[in-house]
Amino acid sequence: MSSRSLISNTFTRAMLNAHQWLGILFCTLVWLVCVSGTLGVLLDEFAQWEAPSAPRVEQADGTLFAHVATAAFAEARAQGADHDLFVLGPTPELPWLRIFALGEHEGAAEPPHLEWLADTGGTLHPMPHTPWTTFVRDHHERLHLPSPYGAWAVGVVGTLLLASLFSGLLAHRRIFRDAFRLRRGGSQRVADADLHNRIGVWALPFHLIVSLTGSLLGLSGLIVMLLALAAYQGDQDKAIAALLGPQPGSDLSAAPLPEIAPMLREIERLTPGATVMNLIYQHVGTAGQTVSISTAEPHHLARNENWTFDGEGRFLAKAGFTDGSIGMRIYGMIQPLHFGTYGGIALKLVYVALGIGMCIVVATGPAMWLARRRGQGRPLPRTEKLWAALVWGQTAAYAAAALAAIVAAETGPALPLGVYWAVTLGSALASLQLRDERQAGHLLQSLGGILLIALALCHLLYWPSQAMAGRAIDGALLGAGLVLLLHGLRRLRPGQMNNDSRL
Amino acid sequence: MALPVVAAVAAAVALSLAGLLIAWRAWRGGRTRGPAAAAALCAWAASTGLWILAFGAEIGIALALESGSLLAFVFLLTRIEHQPPRAARERPPAGAQPAFPPARRGIALAYTLLAGPLAFAAALSLGLLMALEAPFHEQTRLILGGLAVPSLWAGMIIAAVALRRPGATAMVFVLIIGTAMVAVLAR
Numbered sequence: 001m002s003s004r005s006l007i008s009n010t011f012t013r014a015m016l017n018a019h020q021w022l023g024i025l026f027c028t029l030v031w032l033v034c035v036s037g038t039l040g041v042l043l044d045e046f047a048q049w050e051a052p053s054a055p056r057v058e059q060a061d062g063t064l065f066a067h068v069a070t071a072a073f074a075e076a077r078a079q080g081a082d083h084d085l086f087v088l089g090p091t092p093e094l095p096w097l098r099i100f101a102l103g104e105h106e107g108a109a110e111p112p113h114l115e116w117l118a119d120t121g122g123t124l125h126p127m128p129h130t131p132w133t134t135f136v137r138d139h140h141e142r143l144h145l146p147s148p149y150g151a152w153a154v155g156v157v158g159t160l161l162l163a164s165l166f167s168g169l170l171a172h173r174r175i176f177r178d179a180f181r182l183r184r185g186g187s188q189r190v191a192d193a194d195l196h197n198r199i200g201v202w203a204l205p206f207h208l209i210v211s212l213t214g215s216l217l218g219l220s221g222l223i224v225m226l227l228a229l230a231a232y233q234g235d236q237d238k239a240i241a242a243l244l245g246p247q248p249g250s251d252l253s254a255a256p257l258p259e260i261a262p263m264l265r266e267i268e269r270l271t272p273g274a275t276v277m278n279l280i281y282q283h284v285g286t287a288g289q290t291v292s293i294s295t296a297e298p299h300h301l302a303r304n305e306n307w308t309f310d311g312e313g314r315f316l317a318k319a320g321f322t323d324g325s326i327g328m329r330i331y332g333m334i335q336p337l338h339f340g341t342y343g344g345i346a347l348k349l350v351y352v353a354l355g356i357g358m359c360i361v362v363a364t365g366p367a368m369w370l371a372r373r374r375g376q377g378r379p380l381p382r383t384e385k386l387w388a389a390l391v392w393g394q395t396a397a398y399a400a401a402a403l404a405a406i407v408a409a410e411t412g413p414a415l416p417l418g419v420y421w422a423v424t425l426g427s428a429l430a431s432l433q434l435r436d437e438r439q440a441g442h443l444l445q446s447l448g449g450i451l452l453i454a455l456a457l458c459h460l461l462y463w464p465s466q467a468m469a470g471r472a473i474d475g476a477l478l479g480a481g482l483v484l485l486l487h488g489l490r491r492l493r494p495g496q497m498n499n500d501s502r503l
Numbered sequence: 504m505a506l507p508v509v510a511a512v513a514a515a516v517a518l519s520l521a522g523l524l525i526a527w528r529a530w531r532g533g534r535t536r537g538p539a540a541a542a543a544l545c546a547w548a549a550s551t552g553l554w555i556l557a558f559g560a561e562i563g564i565a566l567a568l569e570s571g572s573l574l575a576f577v578f579l580l581t582r583i584e585h586q587p588p589r590a591a592r593e594r595p596p597a598g599a600q601p602a603f604p605p606a607r608r609g610i611a612l613a614y615t616l617l618a619g620p621l622a623f624a625a626a627l628s629l630g631l632l633m634a635l636e637a638p639f640h641e642q643t644r645l646i647l648g649g650l651a652v653p654s655l656w657a658g659m660i661i662a663a664v665a666l667r668r669p670g671a672t673a674m675v676f677v678l679i680i681g682t683a684m685v686a687v688l689a690r
Contacts, residue, residue, distance in 0.1 A: 018665035155653070163657035167665065180530050182579050186586035202575035205568035215653035223627065223649045230631050230687050231645070243645055301561035327639070327646030333561065340569075342562055350573050357576055 015171035019164060023365040026160045028390060029143075031362050033157045035394050036140035037210070038355030041340055041348050042473075043133055044094035049459070049473045050405070051128030052466035055119035057090045057097040065089065065279045066260040067122040068099060072114075073257055073284060075124065076101035081112040087279040092344060099124065132405040135416040136398075141218075144417060148221050155218020161211040164365075168200055175201060189371035196364040199357045206354040207361070213338035243331075246308050246316040249288025257284070258291060258313045266315050267295060267307050277304055287311055297322050301342050302332030363391045370437075382432060388441040389431035390424070395448030395484060397423035399477075403455045406462060442491040449485025452477045508557045515553035519571050522546030523578050547571065617669050617676070622659035625676035626652050628683030635686060 023030075039046075048054070057064075069087050076082040081103040088098040096117055103112035115127035142150025169175075179201070182194045200207070228239030241247050260279070267274050274295035283289045289311040294304040306319035318324070321332030336342040340351035370384045400423045401416035408415055427447075431440035456477035463470065522543040529539030550571070555563030634648025663672050 014665035014667070015661070017667075018661045021664055022660070159653045159656050160660070162653060163660040166657055167661045170661075176530075180527050180579065180582055181584065182582060183584045183586050185588055198579050199576060202579065203572040206572045209565075209568070212653060215657075216650055219653060220649065223630065223652050226627055227631055227634055227645065227649055230683075231634055239645070242641055299559050299562070301565060325640045325643045325646075327643030329561075330650065331646050337565060343566060347566070347569065350569050354569065354572055354576065357572075 012171055012173050015167045019167035019171050020369060022160060022164045022167065024369060026157070026164075027362065027366045027387075029157050030161050030164070031359070031390065031394075032143070033140060033154060033214075034161075034355070034359050034362050035398075036136055037214070038352060038359055039136050039398065040140040041351045041355060043137055044091070045345075045348075045469045045473060046136065047094065047096075047130045047133045048467060049470045050130040050133050052463045052470050054096060054128040055117055055125055056095045056467075057118065057120050058095050060089045060097050060276070062260055062264040062276050064097070064118075064120075064122055065276055068097060068118045068124070069260070069279055069281065070257060071118075071122065071124055072099040072101060072116060073281075075116075076114055077285060079112065079114060081114045082285055083111065083283065085281040085284045089277045089279075091277075093341070093348070098127070129410055129412075131411050131413045132402045132416045134413040135401060135405075135420065138413060138417075139420075151218045152222050153218070155215050155220075155222070158211050158213075158215030158218055162208070162215055165200075165204065165207050165211060169204065172197060172201065189368055189375065192364040192368050192371065196361055196368060200361045203354050203357050203361075206351075207358055209337055210355075210358070213334045216334055217338055245319055246290060246310075248283040248286075248290045249311075251287040252283065253287045254285060255287045255289065255311055257281070258289070258309065258311055260291070260293075262313050263291065263293060263307070263309050263315070266309075267293060270307075270318075271295065271305070274305075290316070300332075301336055302329065303336050303342055304332075367391075381436070384437040385431040385434060385440050386428050388437035389428045389444060392441045392444035392448065393424055393427035393431075395480075396427065396444055396451050397421075399448060399451035399455050399481075403451060403458060406455070406458055439492070442488045445484050445488030446492065447488075449481045449483070449488060452481030452484065454481075456481065511553045511557035515550045515557070515567070516570065516574070518546050518550035518553065519567075519574050520578070522550065523575060527578070527582070613669055614664060617673055618660045618663035621673060621676045622663055623656050625679040626655035626659055628680045629655050631683050632686055635690070 060068075065087055069085060072087070073082065073085055076085060079101075081101040083104040084102045086098075086100040086102075088100070090097055097119075099116045099118060101114040105111050116124040117127055118124055138144050138150075141154060143153055144150065145153055178194075178197065180198075182198050184191050184194075224239060224243065225236055228234065228236040232238045232242075237247060264276065276293060277296050278292075278294035280292040280294075281289055282292070291309045291311075291313075293307045293309070295307065297303060297305050300322045302321035305322050308316045308319070310316055319332070320328040322329070340347050343350075366387050370380060370387065373380055374384070397420045401420040404419040405411060405416045427440075427444055431437070431444075434440045434443070456474045459470075459474050459477075522545075525539055525546060526543040529537075529543070532539075534540075547567075551564065551567040554567040554570070557563065558566060630648040630652040632648075633651055634645045637644045637647065639647065659676065663669070666672050
């Protein structure tokens, strides 16, 4: 029986309709999240690029963790940010020893929040300014919306992307017949369709992984809250305890920080040779405090195992990310799978390449729809220009935001955010004044190229001597800028413009 | 990276590429099934096995999928069919863009409510049923129930938009929600 007869035309048409409408209605949001997600894979590297003079710590042992935690707790208590304390150890990708202290949530206001970087001697330094990296992280994780609504919104975008992938796959009748067909040079619509379908199918495992895990990361808080409401009669603490193991007690009377060394000995007894990665105190400095110690598990996708102790140093539980229940092991894999943090820089670059592929799939979808409408004599010229501006304006917007963050040193993430939106909206408005979407696209490619080159040169000027990661990023920016600029300028030549075929 | 790991990765990449080449040659000859397809699948399975051998099952399977996707992506770029440029057609003048008709705004709102909150509630209800009733350890039930929600919601969004029967679809969603409520109340 052929595949053609297995799937009815009506079913294919229904799936195609669903795929088309989901794509058209939500393409902007999906595009913004996909682009920021592709950049977000390299957040660790971008942070070092943005703050190349930050103190580096290649390795931290238990003594350094304990020393840093004690120093940070004293500072946090003095400034009223002493509810929870996080000491995040260095990784090969980010050789920083970071400390975060959070105050208690009171009302709708954000809790007090302190951040430091420690050096190899355990001295605390203010966290270096990385406004652009923070902006990219906020853009991807919560679309700059207040917590927790931003994460939910991104989770919904992930679900919509997942629905688009399912419906696109089910609508694809020629999945085998066209498996390797990639045509360029003729009709732009056919070329876009080939690119959209081929990347969409061959990179489907990656697309499914990142959209599903993204959806889960964004919506997990909401889902757990609602499941708890139903399954545990609204007792969210009970649900969290069932999911994540022992939680801190309610006794808030003051208590000293527990000794870390005996806990590390206990972990060493249970898992010889374990390396400490993170140290987390909840309800720090109280009788009900708990201490969670993460140890590296390089042979597992979860990357870490988590050990919880009470305020007197008694071992309470192991999370089981590596050898616990199936559910817990899957739970531990979600974040590394989404961000590609389980295979070093090589895997991150694979994620970036596949992320670019995903961006191409998202960008070509609406372009195909618009081209088909034009072919049918029902063009949407304004929408064509706006979509081209949104797609090609992203390079310019991110580059301008980074440039502003570097030039205006000591700024917060509000400046790159403002510049990003100014360029994005400005290019959209300007595109409406141009002849057509091709001109808008090529002009924005050229602008993006110029800004990327300016960004790389500006960064090299500010920090002539920097680590390998920073130099590699500057080189990549320079290369990408030149390619974009030359491509944009070549296409802007009058003869070339007339040869482009959209139909 | 130890030498055996490097060798295993190299062999895994080579096998993955071999699978692609076999599949491509079969496709070029118009044979997408039969021995060639089986040989390609065997090559990909062997490649996955080597990734697992080098990095363990959890990381190995993920790396096999990611690297396979990337290889296919790169391979496709080397197989571009260059076609002669088409003569540019006369583009119709860019007139005024038609506005979204007001009558369709109501339909759009109905579909948004159906595929949005109602489908989410139905997906959450199925997730809840799984969290309460699935034959697993409590922690696994809760996590799998929660993890299933986005995929279920995605499926229901497709159903809501594709079926074009908002009334019937809404009834099914309400039925699922009702069943979950009964299950919760009966506990």
